[in-house]
Amino acid sequence: MEKPVPRPNADSAPFWEGCAAHEFRFQRCRDCGKAQFYPRAVCSHCQGRDLEWLVSAGKGAVYSVTTVYRGPSAAFKDVTPYQVALVDMDEGFRFMANVRGGEAEIGTRVRVIYEERGDQTIPQVEIGG
Numbered sequence: 001m002e003k004p005v006p007r008p009n010a011d012s013a014p015f016w017e018g019c020a021a022h023e024f025r026f027q028r029c030r031d032c033g034k035a036q037f038y039p040r041a042v043c044s045h046c047q048g049r050d051l052e053w054l055v056s057a058g059k060g061a062v063y064s065v066t067t068v069y070r071g072p073s074a075a076f077k078d079v080t081p082y083q084v085a086l087v088d089m090d091e092g093f094r095f096m097a098n099v100r101g102g103e104a105e106i107g108t109r110v111r112v113i114y115e116e117r118g119d120q121t122i123p124q125v126e127i128g129g
């Protein structure tokens with residue numbers, strides 16, 4: 001069994017194309033100036049439609065973290081237990097990722113790394129940054 005891979009849609013395709021190039025792209029609203037993640041057609045803060053794509057420096061701090069002892073499918077059996085974190089990125093948005101390279105706790109600084117999985121590139125985080 002293989003781990004699942006994301007299937008980009010019209011809103012998320014620029015993000016996944018960025019991951020393939022090891023660029024962590026996110027959207028920022030030109031109307032209210034706020035960043036958002038995940039990618040959407042409208043701003044989640046003001047419903048504006050004038051969104052621009054920017055490239056994150058790929059660094060942030062753990063907002064919350066949990067340990068997964070039983071993965072979502074048998075494909076994860078060899079990697080459990082592992083941590084999943086919500087990360088507050090320095091550019092002002094939050095995203096969820098697996099933690100690599102050590103144990104994270106709230107406030108731990110992390111940086112984005114990439115895992116090649118099937119025909120997609122998956123962003124994850126490692127300790128440091």
Ligand SMILES: [Zn+2]
Nearest residue numbers: 029032043046
């Ligand atoms: Zn907005």
